Amino acid sequence: MVNTFARFLDEPARYFHENFPDYPEMNHIEGQILDFVARLYHDVFSHLELFRERYDLFLDSTIERFDREVQFYFAYLQFIDTCREKGLSFSLPVVSDTDKNLRCWDGFDLALVTRLVRENRPVICNNFILEGEERIFVITGPNQGGKTTYARTFGQLHYLARLGCPVPGREVRLYLCDQIYTHFEKEEDIENLMSKLEDDLVRIHDIFTKATSRSIIIINEMFTSTTVQDALFLGKQVLKRAIDLDLLCTYVTFLDELTKLEKTVSLVSGVDAENPDIRTYKIERRPADGLSYAHAIARKNRLTYQDIMERIKS
């Protein structure tokens, strides 16, 4: 039959298959047919009856749970070991729920480190220091310079500390927060019918309705889909709320003006002193560069010569 139609069957658009409910039990027609089959093949079917009576199994539930839960500790320790072999530090952090001074030497991003270790590439570590009145890291600087990585690491440190795990870095002191909120750029979602700006605002508003002075907020490149002037205004409003709440925050932005508010620390993703096109992936504590307005927009849209050369595939 198939042969007759073979010439019309290449690259079929779909397969038809009617599905029937697969109940374990039989209906009486199937039963009747099976009866006849059993009568035809008596030898084979007599073995079945014996087998059924013989075996029954059970598994102890405590052992089953232990087996599952201990996996977490094993997995984490194993992971740490592969990092330590590369000379990276892990330490159990000193945590406090009152002191907002922050210290971590040589922290690194766990999401990135897996890939770098696998590809045998060097891992760049960064320091996280907040002292006295300082509460907020505002990070600016060239794209692909490690800003997002820094923000991610900041979140990971606090997250892992709350789980009771050793965290990346040396001599780590961390604040024990009640909750970590993140606001990273999201693809526009057709489902929710909101513009990106609107979506940004709704999300950040949600965060601030829940956040307390004990919370941590991490914001990565917010308000990119509006004019620079708007982004500046909105960014200042958001930061002001964070300042008023006195919470710990990391804010990645392309707007240099946001680095000059109270309680903030200006961090800049570093470039090589000789050749500014080479990224050091070091996040340095220094004032923002302050480039011109049009350039800020070009930079925001990743349209500088260097950006385009990196973005277009040959």
Next chain:
Amino acid sequence: MKPYLLFQNRDFYPKWGMLQKSPLPDRWREREYDSYWQSLPEVKRMVIQDLELDILFQAMAREDPFILEVVKNVILTGVSDISTIIYRQNILKYCIQNHEIIRNVYEIASDTLLKYYKATSWYSGKSANSVRSTSIRSLELFIEMLVALRDIAQEHAQRFESAGFKTLFTTISTECTDEYLTEVRERLKALKLENGILISVRLGKGNKGTDYALQEFRGLKRMSWIHRILTKEEPGEYSFTIADRDISGFKALGEIQEKSVNKIANTLLQASEHLAHFFAALKTELAFYIGCLQLRETLMQKGQPVCFPVPYEVGTRNLSFQDLYDVCLSLRLEEPVIGNDANAAEKDLVIITGANRGGKSTFLRSIGQAELLLQSGCMVPAASYSSDVCIELFTHFKREEDHSMKSGKFDEELGRMSRIIDGMRSNSLILLNESFAATNEREGSEISKQIVNALLDKRIKVICVTHLYEFSKALYEEGRETALFLRAERKPDGKRTYKVREGMPLQTSYGEDLYNRIFCRSVTPNTKNESVGIS
């Protein structure tokens, strides 16, 4: 079996629009268009808007919604290999010579689809038995229509000299011989299962039946029912009868029958869908050529030239043309429009400067339109046109409406450019029309320079209309050999000829002329210039 009229060795799949819903235009609803075209990438929307392609599409389709959907798809997904372009050009050449036969074949394909969808629309397609029986009916229809196509093919065999048509009609003739069609008809008859069925089955998990399959069955021996009851069962053969009132018993038996038909239903369905697809593809692919024929006819009636363009390999730089005009402008106006000549062979960068309202945008648009038409296999609105094919065409035009602040507009422009960059690869072509000018001249020039230099270094061809003097002057002074500088002509009396000719950028775009024309009708520009000279 495939028509292969747009590609030598594969089908054409419409990527966007109503054809994804159904090949029957009378099933399309006005309100659904937006959602079916929603997945059209933004960069393509920009191209349609900037080059005013809707006018072109309408002219090709002449109000036929099916052809409109097809030409939009084909033109927006141009190809970049030359052999496909030549393949299509040859098919089009023969369509021009044999347009009656082509329209006839097109009608047969349309008619078949209509009948097929009428016959298959009512069933849900979920039950194996209903799939089996509708597929048999569809296959019977297709066989009949293939015979009609075969007859045309045999009658006109020698006239179809293009490779595409030759292959198509040879395929139909050899695949649909009388012997084969007889075999198919017999098979279909047997699969109607009018004489009962024989099913094989294996024991599966829990001793339930699995792998139900239909076996070839010629029917029971003719026996009266009383004879059948009285006949003793042969050894190893058992039978039972379902009682009249045992509804669930009949249901269970029906299910067993459906299970056994499953595979065959699949084969029949695939075969009939294959042929449905063949006819749909035939109609779709021919619709494009009919669109081309109609465009050619319209332009020729206006007395404007059309020609088969000459494509060159990706990566070479071979743009040159004579009497190339903006086809959408021509379609909108009563009288013929003015064409332009240019030779940009070996050029990576074309910078067009000069008079406001001097035909720069029109010139730029005409290149974009011709490029798309060339890469779809269509004819081009010019006396002659040759160009290297690009990987993809992008347009970045200044947008007229600006409801926001000035800085917002600059931001919008760069945002749009950034989204273009996302999809760009080497050997793309980009048309820039007064881009990045919504800021001050110095910054606009600097950003333009960075962007254009990066694009050129990535081997992207850039054709650019600009008023940014600092930018165009700097490029001109670099004196690179791969750049061509054109200028919209302005006669000394301020008159525009709408001709674009070679020339270096000038500091003024003669906006003053325009100002004078609108504000000081009484004063001629010349007198004003003189008075400035005196003071």
